[in-house]
Amino acid sequence: METSSAPTAIDILQRVFGYDSFRGDQAAIVDRVVAGGDAVVLMPTGGGKSLCYQVPALLREGTAIVVSPLIALMQDQVDALLAVGVRAAFLNSSQDAAERERVERAYLDGALDLLYVAPERLSSEQTKRFLGNGHISLFAIDEAHCVAQWGHDFRPDYLALSELADRWPDVPRIALTATATEATHREITTRLRMENAEHFVASFDRPNIQYRIVNKNEPRKQLLEFIRAEGAGQVGIIYALSRKTVEKTAEFLQANGVNALPYHAGLDAGLRQRTQARFLREDNVVIVATIAFGMGIDKPDVRFVAHIDLPKSIEGYYQETGRAGRDGEPSVAWLAYGLADVVQQRRMIDESPGDMAHRRRLSAHLDAMLALCETVECRRVNLLTYFGQPSQPCGNCDVCLTPPQVWDGTVPAQKLMSTIVRLQRERNQSFGAGQIIDILRGKTTPRTTQWGHETLATWGIGQDLSEQQWRGVVRQLLARGLLLTTGEYGTLALSQTSPEVLSGGRTVPMRSEPERSKSRGGGGARRAAHPELDPRDAGLFEALRAWRAAEATEQGVPAYIVFGDATLRQVAAERPTELSGLDGVTGIGEKKLEKYGAGLIGVVTGYEGE
Incomplete structure (x- = not known):
């Protein structure tokens, strides 16, 4: 971009992008990269990461090479830059030979300010030789957490990006991500060989997002109530673990008047591309997707992100919910979570490939996610603590707005554990939660009769709690590691810490289970259609x-x-x-x-x- 005099960073920000001033660490990051230094940037979604390399790209001589993991989004990123007069282009497999040749010629002629490439392309020797024939101003590595080998978005081709330090030692590099624990932060630094980089860690707080977690009852109906409460025509993303759940949920929402589209890896590539294009270009589309959807999504007006299955980690949850409210306007992260989620996730960990250390890492991730779900304190405090950031209660999550009641669940926990012990010792039997709850409530069924469970000493000693309340007891014991699930059918077993509860040496405070009612489905009041607008x-x-x-x-x-x-x-x-x-x-x-x-x-x- 040619100018009559040497511009400054603030000149570029105001004249090109239309913003009065930098936010947070943006100015310091820009100065670092413009001066030729490396930077590792941890900044929440919507915090303005792109400007941290786009402004330096317009101030340094040459072309900035931007590593972006999703080919489908490069077009929109480039369109956004072209709209403000920046010379930008991309190289990916969606282009025909003539278009690629045009972009390559523009790069070699010095006619581009930014060039977007996928990590897969940049890892090839042919691409590196081609780039070496031009003048590179900087490398920007977006979604840098993809380099973390045990992370939720691991991309093997990111590992090859460490070679950039050898090939272009004098070209500054900036690695950016919206989510990283201290461990992932260290892994990014080590694997990309950025030990000499300056590190910028912004607040992970997204105060405009309201976090809500509800007990799963009939998740599709609860989801529909939530969407209706948020207002017709709102843009949203709904995440589910399986392709089958994605398709059935989309069908259910469509049948109930919601403009919902399914998205998962099993669909035709052309259909996925058209679906994503509709989501980005239309105002009232709700996407129902597996986690294959959404990395790097730039759409600023997503008003809600919903999960109808428990995410595997807080990193994944934070990354996915961060796709809501990038414009800073009030948005909601809604999650329905239940006993079956805990059992399923534990079983998936037990059956996962990898060594015991890998399974322990997965278990630690799940434990942190369960702690967020079961907390009786501010959700935001819990979430930010996970990323090493102290905070105060936010007043804008479901726990702050409607504090849960806490009760002493020690005696019910002992009754449940005693039933498990008696079944194993007296009958050499193991059962899942449903059968054990029937025993505790003294509910005669063909299965309790078949197994003669009416003669157990614990038969009927738990009639003071409803089935729903007992399921909450089981869920919370599993979440805290006071019970385990084993085998293909998720049968319940005692853990190493169960004897502490049985002996009375450990009390078990629990969240009260809200009674099932329609008013709980949405989990919050309806917002105004246009907040802060007269x-x-x-x-x-x-x-x-x-x-x-x-x-x-x-x-x-x-x-x-x-x-x-x-x-x-x-x-x-x-x-x-x-x-x-x-x-x-x-x-x-x-x-x-x-x-x-x-x-x-x-x-x-x-x-x-x-």
Whole structure:
């Protein structure tokens, strides 16, 4: 990008991207990379990571090479840069030979500010030789946690990126991720050979996201109630573990009037691409997906992320929920979690390939996730503590808003454990939670009669609790490691710490199980359709959104590439009637002012005239 005089970082930020000032560590990161130093950046989704390498790319001579793991998203990332006048392109397998040749020629001619490539392509010797024939200003390694070998998004080709240090020792590198524990942080540093890098760790808090976790009853119905409570037409992502669950959930939501589309690796590649394109370009699409969907998603107006199966780790949960509310507006992370989730996850760990150390790591990840689900304290405090960040109760999670009741579950735990012991010692039998709960509640069934369980000493000693409450007891004991599941059918067994409870040496406080009712399904009150927008401006805001949709459709790009909701909300509130009135509006730089300024003013003045 040519300028009449040497620009500064703040010049680029304001003139090109339309922002008044840097946030947090952004300015220090930009200065570090512009000066030729390496940087490792841990910054939450929506925190502005992209600017940390895009601004230096426009200040350093040459082309910035951006390593991005998802080919499907490169087009939108490049479109967003082209929209603000930055010379950007990508190289990937979706292009034909002529298009690749055009991009390669532009790179060799020095006509690109940024070039996006996939790690698979960059790991090939042919690509490295090609890049060596041009002038590289910096390397940006996005989603750097993919280098962590036991992480939730491990990509083997990321390991080869360590070679960049040898091949281009004088080219600065910046590695960025939105989620990393201290262990993953160290692994990124070591595997990418960035020991001399300066480290920037921003707050992992996303205060605009409200965390809610509900007890799983009828998850699809609960999910539907939640979506309806959030408001019709909201954009959302729903995660499930299996392809079958994805498809059945999407079918159920479609049958109930939700514009839901399934996405998983078993679908045709063309269909997946079209589905993702619809999600990025349309305003009211809900995606039901396995975790194959979403890494690097730039769509800023996702209002909710829901999980109907328990995530395997807090890292995965944080990464997935972080796809909500990138625009800073209020959003919700909703999770339905139950006893069957715990049993299933434990069984998957027992059956997983790898050595005992690997299974212990998986168990530690699950234990942390279960602790988040079962906590009686602020969800956000629990979540941030996991990433090594102290915090105070947030006042904006379900635990803070509706503190759970806690009761002494020691005696019920002892009754349940005694039943397991008697079955094993007296009958040499093992059963799952359902049969043991029937014994405790004295519920005669064909199975209790078949096995003669009515004669057990613990028969009927747990009639003071409902079946739902007993399932909560089992779930919480499993979550804390006070019980184990074994075998293919998830039969219950005592753990090493169970004797402490049986002997009375350890008390077991428990969360009360809420009674099943429709009011609990959504897990929160309905939000206003346009938060922080004066009701008098809502009509103009919708008119601006309609204009934006038309512009985006005409250009074949997602609506947020034209303008984000925050920009339109500011225009609706300030109602400028001349181009000069758009100066200082967030997200309107020189290029967008030139291209869209008259259109924005036309919508405002036309609305005023009506």
